[in-house]
Every structure is written in structure tokens, then in C-alpha cells.
């Protein structure tokens with residue numbers, strides 16, 4: 001008999017974005033700049049008390065997030081990255097073999113988290129326009145469906161769900177199914193037709209919004225995420241958090257980062273301007289690139305995806321290929337982006 005739970009044998013490994021020293025890494029949706037001076041100061045202060053356990057309940061951070069999200073603190077859960085909260089959510093919601101529905105391609109963490117939770121992943125292909133197929137997702141709901149991941153903007157395609165589509169979808173999902181709106185890239189949204197998921201978390205008991213400090217806030221290395229949910233779900237998520245897993249340095253950095261909203265907005269403006277420039281240039285070179293609301297673009301290259309990624313590596317740029325589907329390219333500094341565009345232009349000229 002195996003010493004390991006039998007259904008863990010099939011847990012897929014998480015594949016991080018490739019990194020090669022000396023090359024430009026546009027494969028993990030990181031922002032190009034490190035923390036600003038205020039955040040660095042908060043980190044330095046916190047690290048001096050590293051002999052002490054962190055605040056178990058992350059009270060100050062939770063209170064600040066609640067104010068920012070216009071909900072009571074009892075509706076906020078924090079965790080070491082939004083992946084930790086997504087994983088807990090599966091455990092909070094799903095009985096063994098319940099179904100968790102999500103789009104493909106989408107965040108590659110989902111299949112892994114669902115498996116570990118003992119649930120079943122059900123995926124629905126994206127539309128021809130690389131968007132979440134909400135009609136197909138609704139049709140895929142069965143009596144076993146307990147949880148739906150809506151990724152908006154979607155990783156890796158960059159597309160976001162529009163207000164009327166989200167509202168139509170939510171109106172049709174049975175009330176006992178939890179809809180987790182994964183807004184890891186929310187801060188990069190510039191299209192006013194894309195709603196703020198928090199609106200629905202406030203008004204629907206079965207809607208959970210997940211956000212992170214890893215992307216626009218630029219704190220991926222410190223691991224902080226949060227969820228806004230109905231009180232019962234938020235309490236369950238906080239209960240499932242491993243005690244003290246949200247460290248003191250992470251809490252202090254997140255608090256300082258929240259206080260730096262102008263810095264955040266300026267960073268997002270720079271990145272989204274670059275995103276729109278890159279997309280325009282790629283379209284001019286004949287690439288199929290859906291409009292992105294995130295800090296990356298998606299090149300729907302199908303069978304050429306692996307070859308394209310190999311080509312950009314010759315130009316010292318690492319992108320993220322999804323073999324047979326497409327390539328995700330994170331927005332870097334203007335100079336990094338120019339190097340990537342040079343590689344993409346070159347590829348387009350020598351395209352098979």
C-alpha cells in the first residue's frame with residue numbers, strides 16, 4: 001500500500017516561467033521595477049523584529065483592505081498569495097469529487113489546486129476570440145458543480161469580462177455554486193466596460209473576489225493575496241490559513257504598498273501604455289493578439305508557439321509558450337519591450 005494519498009499521485013507540478021541569467025524574463029507576469037522607497041522602509045523596519053511572530057490575524061492589513069474594498073473587515077480574508085486563498089477556497093467549498101469549472105487556457109495553478117482539494121476539474125475551451133466562453137461554462141454546470149473560477153482579466157489571454165456578460169452569467173448560476181472572480185490583474189484594467197468584481201462580492205453571497213499584491217503592486221516575492229467574500233466564506237478562508245503563514249515583512253510591505261496608491265497608478269499607466277503599444281505593433285506585423293486588460297499580451301500562434309518562443313530566446317527574451325495554443329508575453333521596461341518587438345518583427349519576416 002502507498003504511503004501517499006492515492007489521489008495525490010495525479011497532481012500536476014506547477015511550471016514557473018523560465019528564467020535564464022542575463023536574459024530578459026517576460027514569462028512570469030512580474031512588473032519590471034522593485035519596491036519603492038516607502039515599501040522598502042517598511043520592509044526594513046519589519047525585518048528588525050524578525051525574532052517575533054507576526055500578527056496572526058493580520059489585523060492592520062485586513063482593516064485597511066476592508067476600507068479600500070468598502071466592506072466590513074469580517075468579509076476580508078488574507079493569505080500568502082492568492083494561490084493560497086484559491087487552494088483554501090476549494091477546500092472550503094468542495095466535497096470529494098465535486099466539480100470545479102474553469103476556462104482553458106487559464107491560470108495553470110487551477111488544475112493543481114483542484115486536485116489537491118480532492119475535487120474534479122472541468123474545463124471549457126475559450127471562444128475563437130480567446131475570451132472566457134460564459135455560455136459554454138453555464139451549460140457545463142452540473143449538479144456536482146460547486147465552484148467556478150472566472151479569471152478576469154484572463155491569464156494567459158488577457159481578455160476581460162464585460163459588465164453585461166458578467167451580470168447575465170451571475171443571474172443564471174444557481175445560488176449554491178460559488179463564483180470566484182480571480183482579479184489578479186484588476187489594477188491594469190483600463191476599459192470602463194469591465195466591471196469591478198468587488199461590486200458583485202458585496203451584493204452576492206456566492207461571489208468571492210480574489211486579488212493579489214504579486215502583480216501590479218510588485219510584491220510577488222513576498223506572497224500576499226486577499227479575498228473579499230460573504231462573512232462565512234471569509235471566516236472559513238481565514239481559519240484554513242496555516243497559522244502565521246503571512247509573515248510580518250509581507251504584512252508591513254502590503255500595508256505600505258496600499259498607502260502608495262499614486263505610485264501604483266503611475267506604474268499601471270506606464271505598463272498599460274506599453275501594453276497597448278506592443279499590441280498595436282504586433283497587429284501591424286500580422287499577429288493575432290486579443291485586446292489585453294492585463295500586464296501581458298497573448299499571441300495566438302497555435303502550432304507555432306514553441307518555435308516562436310525559441311526564436312525570441314535567440315534575441316535573449318524569454319516568453320511563455322503554451323504549446324499548440326499561444327504565447328504569453330509580460331510587459332517589461334520600454335527597452336525590454338523593444339527587444340521583444342525586434343524579435344517578433346524578425347520572426348514575422350521569416351515566418352513559415
Ligand SMILES: *Cc1c(COP(=O)(O)O)cnc(C)c1O
Pocket residue numbers: 029080081082083084107151154155182184211212213214220223224225
Ligand atoms: C499570478 C496569478 C495568481 C496568483 O498570484 P499570487 O498572489 O502570487 O499567488 C492567481 N491568479 C491568477 C490568474 C494569476 O495570474
